[in-house]
Amino acid sequence: MHTKRDGTQVVVSSPWSLQRDEHGQPAAVLETNTDISERKRARAAFEEVRDELAHISRVTMLGELSASIAHEMNQPLANITINAEATQQYLAEDPPKVNEARALVDSIVASVDRASNVIDRIRGSQKRPRPRRLRWISTK
Numbered sequence: 001m002h003t004k005r006d007g008t009q010v011v012v013s014s015p016w017s018l019q020r021d022e023h024g025q026p027a028a029v030l031e032t033n034t035d036i037s038e039r040k041r042a043r044a045a046f047e048e049v050r051d052e053l054a055h056i057s058r059v060t061m062l063g064e065l066s067a068s069i070a071h072e073m074n075q076p077l078a079n080i081t082i083n084a085e086a087t088q089q090y091l092a093e094d095p096p097k098v099n100e101a102r103a104l105v106d107s108i109v110a111s112v113d114r115a116s117n118v119i120d121r122i123r124g125s126q127k128r129p130r131p132r133r134l135r136w137i138s139t140k
Contacts, residue, residue, distance in 0.1 A: 002014075002033060010035045010037045011035070011036050011037045011040050012033040012034060012035055012036060013033070013034045013036050014031060014032070014033050014034075015031075015032055016029055016030065016031050017029070017030040017031075017032075069118070069122060072118045073115055073118055075114075076111040076112070076114040076115040076118070077111075077115065079107065079108075079111040080108050080111045080112065080115075083104040083105075083107045083108045083111070084104075084108060086104050087101045087104040087105060087108070090104070
């Protein structure tokens with residue numbers, strides 16, 4: 001920080017250069033001051049905008065991921081509901097239609113498996129893969 005003649009403070013870049021005489025002894029120091037206040041303000045504004053953009057990107061990605069998960073889960077859940085209601089109707093008949101109900105229960109189990117696989121894929125995508133160790137073989 002330097003104070004200008006009018007009393008305002010500015011941020012400066014201040015490289016110094018040592019000049020030597022013919023015997024290698026220090027003779028003078030050359031100091032050059034460059035006002036970088038505006039550059040610092042612009043950099044801070046840029047970083048703020050960059051951070052906001054990163055946040056918006058994360059929120060957008062989360063929304064898209066949520067929509068994708070909801071879509072993947074809705075179909076098996078809808079199948080489970082429809083088949084469970086039909087199974088109840090088959091079993092409520094006199095006499096109960098056991099073979100038809102059994103087929104629907106098998107379909108329910110398949111839908112539960114499908115929903116479970118969706119959840120497993122989501123969990124798996126959140127894990128970092130373990131680094132693989134490679135063995136270096138010299139060709140010399």
